[in-house]
Amino acid sequence: MTIENVLLVSAALFAIGAYGVVSRRSLVTVIMSLELMFNGVVIAAVAFSRFTPAAALLSGDPLTAEAIRSALTGHAFAIFVTAVAAGEAALAFALVFAMYRATESVEITDASEMKN
Incomplete structure (x- = not known):
């Protein structure tokens, strides 16, 4: 497994998510596409954390505190982004439920009716 392969998978997930955000009209589909984009970034x-030279030090060379800190930065960022994405999804679905109760639709085009 090389960093190029992992970044291709990441870019593919992000591109699929971006296409879903731009092309879909259902709020539920847009939220799921945003989650795909978040997962691509994670x-x-x-991958960058795993394949950096500092991460290579963890495989057998003498360990230093800086090497460990550098290697775990991407993983900590991934946990943070996942937690934020879970909160964002919960809030977004709560808004979708409120919109459905008001308009009986989850289409993005019907959201403009809620301004009044």
């Missing part, structure tokens, strides 16, 4: 962060 995979890229972990």
Whole structure:
């Protein structure tokens, strides 16, 4: 497994998510596409963290505090982004439920009716 392969998977996930955000009208589909985009970014962060020269030090060379800190930065970022994405999804779905109760639709085009 090379960093190029991991970054290709990450870019593919991000591109699929971006296409879903731009092309879909259902709020539920847009939220799921945003989650795909977040996962693409998380995979890229972990890949960069895993394949950096400092991370290579963890495989057998003498350990230093700086090498460990550098290698775990991407993983900590991934946990943080996942927690934020979970909160964002919960809030977004709560808004979708409120919109459905008001308009009986989850289409993005019907959201403009809620301004009044």
